[in-house]
Amino acid sequence: MIYLVGIDLGGTFIKTAIVSHEGELIKKIEIPSEKEKGPDGVIANIIRSVRLAVSEAGTGTNAISAIGIGSPGPIDTKRGIVGRAINLPGWVNIPLRDRIQEVFDIPANLENDANAMAYAEYWKGAGRNAEIMLAYTLGTGVGGGIIIEGKLIRGATGCAGELGHMTIVPDGDLCPCGNRGCLEAYASANSLVRRTLEKIKQGANTILKEWIAEGKTLTSKLIDDARRSGDAFAGMVMREAGTYLGLGMSVVVAVLNPDVIVVGGGMMKAGEIFLEPAREEVKRRVFAEHSQNLKIVAAELGNDAGVIGAAGLLIERGIVP
Amino acid sequence: MIYLVGIDLGGTFIKTAIVSHEGELIKKIEIPSEKEKGPDGVIANIIRSVRLAVSEAGTGTNAISAIGIGSPGPIDTKRGIVGRAINLPGWVNIPLRDRIQEVFDIPANLENDANAMAYAEYWKGAGRNAEIMLAYTLGTGVGGGIIIEGKLIRGATGCAGELGHMTIVPDGDLCPCGNRGCLEAYASANSLVRRTLEKIKQGANTILKEWIAEGKTLTSKLIDDARRSGDAFAGMVMREAGTYLGLGMSVVVAVLNPDVIVVGGGMMKAGEIFLEPAREEVKRRVFAEHSQNLKIVAAELGNDAGVIGAAGLLIERGIVP
Numbered sequence: 162m163i164y165l166v167g168i169d170l171g172g173t174f175i176k177t178a179i180v181s182h183e184g185e186l187i188k189k190i191e192i193p194s195e196k197e198k199g200p201d202g203v204i205a206n207i208i209r210s211v212r213l214a215v216s217e218a219g220t221g222t223n224a225i226s227a228i229g230i231g232s233p234g235p236i237d238t239k240r241g242i243v244g245r246a247i248n249l250p251g252w253v254n255i256p257l258r259d260r261i262q263e264v265f266d267i268p269a270n271l272e273n274d275a276n277a278m279a280y281a282e283y284w285k286g287a288g289r290n291a292e293i294m295l296a297y298t299l300g301t302g303v304g305g306g307i308i309i310e311g312k313l314i315r316g317a318t319g320c321a322g323e324l325g326h327m328t329i330v331p332d333g334d335l336c337p338c339g340n341r342g343c344l345e346a347y348a349s350a351n352s353l354v355r356r357t358l359e360k361i362k363q364g365a366n367t368i369l370k371e372w373i374a375e376g377k378t379l380t381s382k383l384i385d386d387a388r389r390s391g392d393a394f395a396g397m398v399m400r401e402a403g404t405y406l407g408l409g410m411s412v413v414v415a416v417l418n419p420d421v422i423v424v425g426g427g428m429m430k431a432g433e434i435f436l437e438p439a440r441e442e443v444k445r446r447v448f449a450e451h452s453q454n455l456k457i458v459a460a461e462l463g464n465d466a467g468v469i470g471a472a473g474l475l476i477e478r479g480i481v482p
Numbered sequence: 483m484i485y486l487v488g489i490d491l492g493g494t495f496i497k498t499a500i501v502s503h504e505g506e507l508i509k510k511i512e513i514p515s516e517k518e519k520g521p522d523g524v525i526a527n528i529i530r531s532v533r534l535a536v537s538e539a540g541t542g543t544n545a546i547s548a549i550g551i552g553s554p555g556p557i558d559t560k561r562g563i564v565g566r567a568i569n570l571p572g573w574v575n576i577p578l579r580d581r582i583q584e585v586f587d588i589p590a591n592l593e594n595d596a597n598a599m600a601y602a603e604y605w606k607g608a609g610r611n612a613e614i615m616l617a618y619t620l621g622t623g624v625g626g627g628i629i630i631e632g633k634l635i636r637g638a639t640g641c642a643g644e645l646g647h648m649t650i651v652p653d654g655d656l657c658p659c660g661n662r663g664c665l666e667a668y669a670s671a672n673s674l675v676r677r678t679l680e681k682i683k684q685g686a687n688t689i690l691k692e693w694i695a696e697g698k699t700l701t702s703k704l705i706d707d708a709r710r711s712g713d714a715f716a717g718m719v720m721r722e723a724g725t726y727l728g729l730g731m732s733v734v735v736a737v738l739n740p741d742v743i744v745v746g747g748g749m750m751k752a753g754e755i756f757l758e759p760a761r762e763e764v765k766r767r768v769f770a771e772h773s774q775n776l777k778i779v780a781a782e783l784g785n786d787a788g789v790i791g792a793a794g795l796l797i798e799r800g801i802v803p
Contacts, residue, residue: 235771244771292638307737309635316739317613320771327733328767330652340767412648412733416628418637446649446661450556450565450641 164220165475166211166228169274169467170203170257172196172248177210178468179218179225182476184285186465188218199251204260211265227481228261228269229471231277238319241271247337268480272313274467276322278460279306280313280477281470282423286461291421295413296460297324297406299428299435302337303345307417313477325349329409347405348435350381350428357384357398367394385431396434403435407442414447414455425460432459485541486796487532487549490595490788491524493517493569498531499789500539500546503797505606507786509539520572528578529585548802549582549590550792552598559640562592568658589801593634595788597643599781600627601634601798602791603744607782612742616734617781618645618727620749620756623658624666628738634798646670650730668726669756671702671749678705678719688715706752717755724756728763735768735776746781753780 164187169176171194178189192210194203207230215222233246241258243249258271272280279288279296288294288308298304305324307314314321325345326338333342334352346352358379361370369387373379387395410422424436436457444452462469475481485508490497492515499510513531515524528551536543554567562579564570579592593601600609600617609615609629619625626645628635635642646666647659654663655673667673679700682691690708694700708716731743745757757778765773783790796802 235769293635293642305737309630314614314630314738316772317741318739318771318775320769321614321737321739323736323739323769323772326769327736328650328729331650331729338769408649408652413737415644415648416626416642416734416737417635418639418642418644420638448556448641448644448647448659450639451637451644454639 162220162224163226164218164224165472165481166214166225167468167470167472168207168210168228168230169277169471170194170207170230170232171274172233175206175210176464176468177214178465178472179214179220180469180472182481184469184473186469187220188214189465189468190214190217194249196249200255203249204257207261208264222265225265225267227267227475228265229277229473229475230257230261230269230271231274231467231471232257232271234273235320236271236273238272238315241269243271270475270478270480272471272474273319273322275304276306276313276315277470277474278304278425278466279308279322279423279470280473281462281466282425282460283308283311284473285469286466287423287458288421291419293417293419294421294423295324295410295417295419296423296425298426299348299350299406299424300426301349301351303349309417311477313474324409324413327409327412329405329412344405344409348402348409353381353384353398353402353428354379360394360398365394368392369395381428388434399431399434400438403438404442406435407439408446410439410457411443411446414443414451418451420454420456422455422457423460424457425463425466429459483541483545484547485539485545486793486802487535487546488789488791488793489528489531489549489551490598490792491515491528491551491553492595493554496527496531497785497789498535499786499793500535500541501790501793503802505790505794507790508541509535510786510789511535511538515570517570521576524570525578525581528582532586543586546586546588548588548796549586550598550794550796551578551582551590551592552595552788552792553578553592555594556641557592557594559593559636562590564592591796591799591801593792593795594640594643596625597627597634597636598791598795599625599746599787600629600643600744600791601794602783602787603746603781604629604632605794606790607787608744608779609742612740614738614740615742615744616645616731616738616740617744617746620669620671620727620745620747622670622672624670632798634795645730645734648730648733650726650733665726665730669723669730674702674705674719674723674749675700681715681719686715689713690716702749709755720752720755721759724759725763727756728760729767731760731778732764732767735764735772739772741775741777743776743778744781745778746784746787750780
């Protein structure tokens with residue numbers, strides 16, 4: 162048997178997996194990124210993680226045909242370069258693909274991490290058999306990816322699929338990217354916390370006020386805990402984020418007319434509370450022809466999506482047969 | 483020589499052309515649609531226009547290998563059906579492709595008219611060699627089309643590329659489609675007239691007030707005439723429409739990361755007055771990686787784009803070799 166390596170490079174952890182050509186997860190490990198050590202230190206950890214994963218899977222290095230990497234972006238996939246990675250200090254124009262390729266002497270491929278997650282959901286998850294699939298990742302930020310007829314859309318300079326950084330409210334909330342009114346400023350975990358806090362300061366009636374007074378930190382999880390305990394305000398702010406998500410989706414639906422939209426990421430632990438209002442908002446804003454066959458569903462692969470997708474894109478790009 | 487027929491079906495005219503396999507326009511004719519005669523009457527005119535074009539080109543019917551039709555939409559390209567056409571009364575679920583195919587006994591293909599125009603600009607116009615191209619048509623409404631690596635993006639139900647019917651202002655102006663805040667409600671000829679009239683009623687200082695009092699009808703052309711005569715207000719409302727166009731473009735740029743955006747349609751007679759503010763707005767709203775190599779340019783094929791694109795899509799779909 163021949164296997165692929167899939168790597169999901171994050172600001173906190175490096176996840177590395179041995180994956181079969183059919184997309185089966187054979188072995189997955191996780192080690193700290195140690196981002197404070199800078200690019201060289203993190204790359205040394207990536208190399209170590211590959212050796213560790215191969216060793217734990219017991220396949221031997223000779224059974225590994227290629228290495229796929231998903232990294233925060235923007236990514237220059239053609240040249241295999243990480244342009245910049247906001248959560249990894251010092252990462253500017255790092256030729257990560259070649260650095261890994263040189264060490265193991267097998268082909269490597271570098272992709273945007275959200276694109277890798279999107280491809281995984283198309284290959285083995287909630288987007289199987291989709292003709293045109295969008296994927297959203299709702300976490301600290303909002304990422305995205307687009308698969309059309311089995312091919313990842315990378316864009317002319319490798320930056321397609323930035324579904325979180327489209328303007329949905331022209332003079333709206335400030336986004337960490339510097340633009341006003343991005344979807345990320347309305348539907349990410351950070352923006353949910355920020356918007357909730359603003360409303361509490363304006364006098365909203367909610368149990369969260371007491372919890373904060375007791376010393377608890379306001380997180381998207383705490384907001385969801387309040388909602389589950391019956392707090393109407395918490396439910397309202399979460400549904401509001403879902404409506405904004407739907408507003409952002411409606412735009413891409415008019416552009417690409419997808420049949421499946423997959424939504425994953427940490428925020429989706431709260432599940433349907435975001436997707437229900439999102440579906441309503443999409444339906445309200447697009448032509449009937451756009452929405453009648455459209456499915457908006459939760460992702461299926463959870464934390465495994467990044468490594469599975471990074472491996473799968475080696476096949477999608479034709480790097481391995 | 484073998485030739486293609488390209489048809490551009492509009493509410494007022496049917497344009498029909500004989501086009502070579504290399505995209506050269508051999509002969510183009512134009513006859514009234516006579517939409518008041520309903521689908522059967524219009525289809526009879528389409529058939530007549532094909533015979534007339536073949537006759538005027540002098541190629542003989544045997545030299546025609548296939549017929550491509552661009553129609554207002556939504557279009558079901560797979561089944562060759564016009565779902566509905568707002569400017570053609572009575573057109574609901576009309577199997578136009580098969581109706582034409584039966585008469586001439588050669589393959590036919592039905593596409594959305596804005597998609598045909600987009601493909602023409604990619605094939606023979608301002609988008610030649612683009613990797614990822616968007617096209618906007620600024621006319622009475624706002625149409626669009628998307629070409630990725632030489633393939634038209636049709637969408638899961640044939641409705642991709644509705645670049646005019648994406649929400650750009652969540653609670654904005656009412657669009658003829660029924661949604662609020664569509665790009666079409668800000669950047670079409672009709673919306674330019676409506677918004678200009680609103681501002682005049684609110685007391686704007688402009689020569690247009692006098693011209694209207696003299697009995698002239700306010701059109702996008704009249705607004706441009708005022709601008710050319712030095713009217714600052716007219717220049718401002720036109721640039722404003724261009725800024726909204728750029729807002730809509732910025733969203734699609736984040737999604738698809740195109741290298742070329744082509745803008746055509748009747749409004750583009752005024753030219754750079756729309757494109758300059760559009761370019762500025764795109765640059766202001768997207769990542770540097772998205773905008774640094776992006777060209778936003780005027781269409782080149784004018785009124786020929788519809789027929790050339792309808793013919794070209796016969797090749798793109800593999801209907802003719």
